[in-house]
Amino acid sequence: MSGGKNNPDTCILCGAPIKVVHPAQTMHCAICGRKYTDVVLCKEGHYICEHCRKDPGKEMIRSICVRSTSKNPIEIATEIMSSPVIAFRQQEHHSIVAASLLTAYKNNGGNVDDFKASLMEIIKRGTHIPYKIQLETGTSGGAMSAGIFHSVLTGMNIHNKEGWAEGAMIVAECMTKISEIEGPCCCKRCTFTAISVTAQNSEKYYNVPMDIPEKIRCKYTKRNRDCVKANCPYFPA
Numbered sequence: 001m002s003g004g005k006n007n008p009d010t011c012i013l014c015g016a017p018i019k020v021v022h023p024a025q026t027m028h029c030a031i032c033g034r035k036y037t038d039v040v041l042c043k044e045g046h047y048i049c050e051h052c053r054k055d056p057g058k059e060m061i062r063s064i065c066v067r068s069t070s071k072n073p074i075e076i077a078t079e080i081m082s083s084p085v086i087a088f089r090q091q092e093h094h095s096i097v098a099a100s101l102l103t104a105y106k107n108n109g110g111n112v113d114d115f116k117a118s119l120m121e122i123i124k125r126g127t128h129i130p131y132k133i134q135l136e137t138g139t140s141g142g143a144m145s146a147g148i149f150h151s152v153l154t155g156m157n158i159h160n161k162e163g164w165a166e167g168a169m170i171v172a173e174c175m176t177k178i179s180e181i182e183g184p185c186c187c188k189r190c191t192f193t194a195i196s197v198t199a200q201n202s203e204k205y206y207n208v209p210m211d212i213p214e215k216i217r218c219k220y221t222k223r224n225r226d227c228v229k230a231n232c233p234y235f236p237a
């Protein structure tokens with residue numbers, strides 16, 4: 001994929017050259033779906049609005065989660081991670097775990113008062129987790145993101161008693177499972193593990209069971225030169 005996220009002359013979705021049309025056309029943004037009148041699109045017909053061009057990863061997470069009807073957070077995360085605007089090891093993984101869990105929680109019948117506001121809060125908090133947290137702290141942004149899901153869902157505040165301990169337990173359970181697999185760290189493996197552990201415990205902690213696949217098969221092994229292959233439980237057989 002030669003998508004030009006850092007190249008203003010190429011499309012961030014397909015890498016095709018950008019063209020300018022006259023007169024201006026009314027088009028739907030290929031990420032957020034909103035309608036705009038503009039003069040710039042790619043030769044394959046992708047129009048990306050100015051707002052989405054600024055932060056395509058975050059907009060892609062928001063757009064997929066708002067539209068998704070999936071009850072399976074692994075499926076939701078896979079759809080997001082398969083987008084060309086989500087690069088390997090990109091910081092957005094720290095939002096993807098929580099956003100996929102919240103979306104699946106809602107789609108499994110869980111009550112979320114204001115889903116879009118909660119989703120935006122999750123995406124914002126995901127950006128608070130440093131890009132290299134794995135290397136700098138020996139933890140995992142994926143596990144922290146499960147904690148973001150918990151704290152947004154439960155509306156955690158500074159005086160909260162039980163919610164805090166539960167959140168710490170969920171993050172600890174994610175970390176324990178992540179620690180069972182050898183390094184180097186992998187954004188996809190941490191994402192799959194944190195989502196699976198939290199989804200498996202969703203009924204216990206939140207009274208809402210979530211669908212997860214019996215076997216998770218990673219589609220991204222070729223994009224990771226450090227992939228531990230058969231030593232990763234998600235390596236496709």
Ligand SMILES: [Zn+2]
Nearest residue numbers: 011014042046
């Ligand atoms: Zn394109």
Ligand SMILES: [Zn+2]
Nearest residue numbers: 029032049052
């Ligand atoms: Zn847009």
